[in-house]
Amino acid sequence: MxxxxxxxxxxxxxxxxxxxxxxxxxxxxxxAGAVSDVFFASVMIPGVFLGIVLAGINTCLVPVLTMAERDGEKDAFFNRF
CATH class of the missing domain: 1.20.5 (Single alpha-helices involved in coiled-coils or other helix-helix interfaces)
Structure with a gap:
């Protein structure tokens, strides 16, 4: 560890x-100017949406996978998708 x-x-x-x-x-x-502001905004906006999606996946999917692995149903879980 x-x-x-x-x-x-x-x-x-x-x-x-x-x-x-x-x-x-x-x-x-x-x-420092309009070009750099547009660049940083164009990088930041998709990053925010990606962060929201990944946080949702991490919050919902990880506990379900952990329980499936603990219960020995990991293969059954993945076969559903």
Missing amino acids: RRSVIGMMILLSLSKITGLLRTMVLSRTYG
Whole structure:
């Protein structure tokens, strides 16, 4: 478990660093203005909808899968879909 926690910490740190680099490159390329505002809005709007959908899936599907696996009905669950 300790190895997986350290691995997740490293991956999350790399994600934050690459996100910062992306923002720095975009800011340097487009500056502060209408073009950069449109770009950030076009990236953010689909991201919000995706976040809502993924939160719903995570909230509904994960507990059902966990119960199916615990009860030994995992194969039956997947055969329904």
